[in-house]
């Protein structure tokens with residue numbers, strides 16, 4: 001078991017490249033299952049979740065090669081419709097393999113997905129949508145046994161909530177279905193548009209991805225292609241929060257300005273100076289930081305729930321009270337008691353968190369209970385006086401390629417050590 005040791009109190013300064021997005025890479029890897037020839041995926045981040053996706057692909061019969069940031073998937077040998085329970089539990093994105101396997105093989109046998117525990121994460125919208133496309137799904141003994149007769153068929157599907165994963169599953173299942181599928185109230189996250197752009201490069205006909213209504217004209221077959229995954233907007237927001245919390249000045253290279261538009265106003269409100277030139281973002285922190293009137297998490301283009309925890313860590317040092325409303329997940333405040341151990345003052349009431357800014361945070365032993373909550377503890381540790389020990393790193397390693405190396409490049413005192421006990 002490892003821990004991160006952080007000696008806080010150093011202003012972050014310098015330049016860092018932003019990794020490829022986990023939440024874009026994972027559905028693209030699942031989409032490879034649909035193709036009749038090899039796919040080459042560039043800018044694929046080195047993450048536990050990407051490793052898990054590669055293991056699933058190999059289990060299904062793909063040949064997978066990983067070389068630095070490029071993953072090559074040869075899906076010609078896909079014959080296996082099942083994913084072992086242990087692999088399903090490794091991450092949330094295991095569920096988006098369902099649409100791809102069912103479309104490719106006409107059957108699938110999987111259990112339920114894992115991922116961060118953020119409160120209930122049902123898959124009812126995924127299953128209802130796939131049923132509408134013609135997939136027969138039996139739930140028994142913790143498994144989903146699925147089959148269809150012939151090809152899936154196009155349908156109009158209105159989602160009651162713009163679920164990211166359900167939208168991805170529909171795209172994957174509908175790309176080679178017979179006829180036209182229309183998704184109403186589709187998720188608009190940039191990762192959806194990236195998946196659609198991969199599918200279109202493979203010969204699919206997807207229109208409107210990134211908007212609320214997406215049309216998918218099913219094609220007979222897809223071929224492989226070369227694709228570069230978009231940069232990770234949540235990693236960028238995390239490093240922005242870390243720079244701001246330490247009063248530093250950083251340049252993030254390889255970002256997409258449009259993808260960061262939901263988070264930039266929050267950093268401006270905190271008093272940071274931000275300049276974006278092409279794919280480079282420059283952020284200068286302020287001292288003291290200003291409080292945040294109200295950060296409400298919403299589906300894209302609203303403020304992302306995944307950035308809530310790191311931004312909250314930053315706001316613990318603001319000169320005044322900040323308010324957060326978590327609207328996407330029921331239990332996404334597990335970082336709060338850990339931040340309080342570091343001297344933060346935060347009151348929780350249901351989906352609302354009130355953060356009373358304090359002058360100083362203090363280093364402490366803290367435990368990451370989920371991915372972004374873990375990143376928030378790192379942000380707090382960088383800004384705190386003294387040493388912070390963060391354990392539970394398997395959560396952080398699901399989403400950050402090498403958080404300690406990036407932060408060291410920015411001048412942080414941080415290293416990974418073996419944790420005893």
Ligand SMILES: CC(=O)N[C@H]1[C@@H](OP(=O)(O)OP(=O)(O)OC[C@H]2O[C@@H](n3ccc(=O)[nH]c3=O)[C@H](O)[C@@H]2O)O[C@H](CO)[C@@H](O)[C@@H]1O
Pocket residue numbers: 023026092093120121122123124125126127161162163164165166187305306328329330
């Ligand atoms: C791997 C991946 O891309 N993960 C992201 C994805 O997760 P994920 O795809 O799981 O998130 P969803 O958009 O599906 O979930 C949002 C909300 O819808 C609910 N819901 C979802 C599906 C369903 O069938 N029924 C249902 O009720 C969920 O419980 C949650 O309250 O989007 C989330 C919201 O931006 C992000 O926090 C995650 O980082």
Ligand SMILES: C=C(OP(=O)(O)O)C(=O)O
Pocket residue numbers: 022023091092093114115116117306371372399
């Ligand atoms: C919640 C996240 O991931 P997952 O959906 O894979 O649990 C995340 O990326 O912040």
